[in-house]
Amino acid sequence: MKKANRGNLPALVLFFALLMLWQLGAMKMNAAYILPTPTQILQRLWELREPLLMTHLPATMSVTLIGLGISLVLGLALAVIMDVSPLCQKALYPIVVASQTIPTTAIAPLFVLWFGYGIWSKVLVAVLITFFPITITVYDGLQSARVEMAELLTTFGATRRDVFLKIKVPCALPYFFSAIKMAVPMSIIGAAIGEWLGAQSGLGYFSRRMMTQLDGAGVFAPIVLLSAVAMLAVALIAVIEKRVVKWRGEF
Amino acid sequence: MSVLEFDKVTYRYPGDDKNILENLSFAVEPGSFHCILGVSGCGKSTIFRLTNGLLHQTEGRVLVGGEPVGGRRHVCGYMPQKDLLFPWRTVGENLALPMEIRGGIPKKEQLLRIDAALAQVGLAGCRGKRPDELSGGMRQRAAFARTMLTGSDLLLLDEPFSALDFLTRLTMQEWLLDQWRTTGKTILFITHDVEEALFLSSSVLVVESTPIRSLREIRVPLGADRTRRDLTRPELVELREELIGMLRKQVTE
Ligand SMILES: Nc1ncnc2c1ncn2[C@@H]1O[C@H](COP(=O)(O)OP(=O)(O)OP(=O)(O)O)[C@@H](O)[C@H]1O
Ligand SMILES: [Mg+2]
Numbered sequence: 226m227k228k229a230n231r232g233n234l235p236a237l238v239l240f241f242a243l244l245m246l247w248q249l250g251a252m253k254m255n256a257a258y259i260l261p262t263p264t265q266i267l268q269r270l271w272e273l274r275e276p277l278l279m280t281h282l283p284a285t286m287s288v289t290l291i292g293l294g295i296s297l298v299l300g301l302a303l304a305v306i307m308d309v310s311p312l313c314q315k316a317l318y319p320i321v322v323a324s325q326t327i328p329t330t331a332i333a334p335l336f337v338l339w340f341g342y343g344i345w346s347k348v349l350v351a352v353l354i355t356f357f358p359i360t361i362t363v364y365d366g367l368q369s370a371r372v373e374m375a376e377l378l379t380t381f382g383a384t385r386r387d388v389f390l391k392i393k394v395p396c397a398l399p400y401f402f403s404a405i406k407m408a409v410p411m412s413i414i415g416a417a418i419g420e421w422l423g424a425q426s427g428l429g430y431f432s433r434r435m436m437t438q439l440d441g442a443g444v445f446a447p448i449v450l451l452s453a454v455a456m457l458a459v460a461l462i463a464v465i466e467k468r469v470v471k472w473r474g475e476f
Numbered sequence: 477m478s479v480l481e482f483d484k485v486t487y488r489y490p491g492d493d494k495n496i497l498e499n500l501s502f503a504v505e506p507g508s509f510h511c512i513l514g515v516s517g518c519g520k521s522t523i524f525r526l527t528n529g530l531l532h533q534t535e536g537r538v539l540v541g542g543e544p545v546g547g548r549r550h551v552c553g554y555m556p557q558k559d560l561l562f563p564w565r566t567v568g569e570n571l572a573l574p575m576e577i578r579g580g581i582p583k584k585e586q587l588l589r590i591d592a593a594l595a596q597v598g599l600a601g602c603r604g605k606r607p608d609e610l611s612g613g614m615r616q617r618a619a620f621a622r623t624m625l626t627g628s629d630l631l632l633l634d635e636p637f638s639a640l641d642f643l644t645r646l647t648m649q650e651w652l653l654d655q656w657r658t659t660g661k662t663i664l665f666i667t668h669d670v671e672e673a674l675f676l677s678s679s680v681l682v683v684e685s686t687p688i689r690s691l692r693e694i695r696v697p698l699g700a701d702r703t704r705r706d707l708t709r710p711e712l713v714e715l716r717e718e719l720i721g722m723l724r725k726q727v728t729e
Binding site for chain 1: 565573
């Protein structure tokens, strides 16, 4: 993200080249209901801006944020518990890892059955997808604290709490930011999948509805919007990270 | 009264089948500067870790300032083999650590002490710098200042200069002697460099075998106002050879 701002010309060129290719290919194929051109998508995005921005984006964002919030609380709590108690680590770690083998998208329809078309079935999908990377990454961050540093602090008379606050937390901070940068897009994807499976509003739901109407550009438009929001969010977090974490690696 | 006393101390790492210290007794008098000299892996750092309370002896007593070490929160100043400045804290914030942990010292007073300590180690004006902005020698001096700010009279320095280049090491040795003369602290200094041991200490404590049953005390016939030139005097050259011989014997044993 750091270098993305300057000197990333090759990537930009390639990106636009691919867009051009898409544009030409789609124009040649001339089947907008399955493969719309980028310009058609942008146009549709503009036409649909009212419902997309006023109703569906807020719906998806609230699922994303609630899901992310729950994942953060859950993930941080699990990470701290596993770091503090080796016994809990032994008991929890395999379960947390195993939870990742659950094909969330495949059983998500069940969540809709259990929790209905309301917001909570989607939140559950988002949480299931994001709490794992948060837990594991933050746990790794806490564990990355060097034993020698803790020992040094102990000779100053530090308690376990001192060691946690003055060493573990700063060590885990860069990891924490990586985790959030990973989790934000995943949470958005989770929310969209949940909505795709059944909802009354949201960008995922909207995309699906356009699908049934054979409106190809209408399917893509909300997805483009989602990607843009995800990128913006990650960029914002990167800015905050730069302010907070002024040091890097290397002890 | 001794600052530090080992009284028939035995230690064995959990899971090991032989002792690393066995019935070891020695005492350190206040204001002295001793180097502990021994080959790598002979158990020098273990002696420090028993002194600062990170390890607890299997048998015997370790007394610092006449009191047993076990159960005390802060025992002595300890500077580990690497400088271990926390990279997320500025130099000043690093120096504040011992005072933060101890508690009860107002921020203003902390700042005064930090500035004084930095000035004393020749790092005045470096308080707001990040550790990675300092050179190796400066980092060691900052870490030393932090050790001083623990307020202890006994300082344990574990090979503090071994990672420095040759010339910086020489400068730092002279600098440390100077610090010792002005502060009057008791310093125990681990090294496996014979010249370093001779130049720094009033007497060298040689580890002759593992398990360590005794430390052989060798007096260095130089005063506190020594210079590096003194190391070329015949009796010191001879002493150096003698010490190297002792270490060699230990290696081949
Ligand atoms: N945590 C530990 N558990 C088991 N054995 C250990 C442990 N730490 C050190 N040892 C062993 O104890 C011996 C002495 O270690 P120590 O660190 O005291 O040596 P040292 O003299 O300081 O060596 P060096 O000069 O390399 O620092 C070594 O042989 C090492 O293998
Ligand atoms: Mg050692």
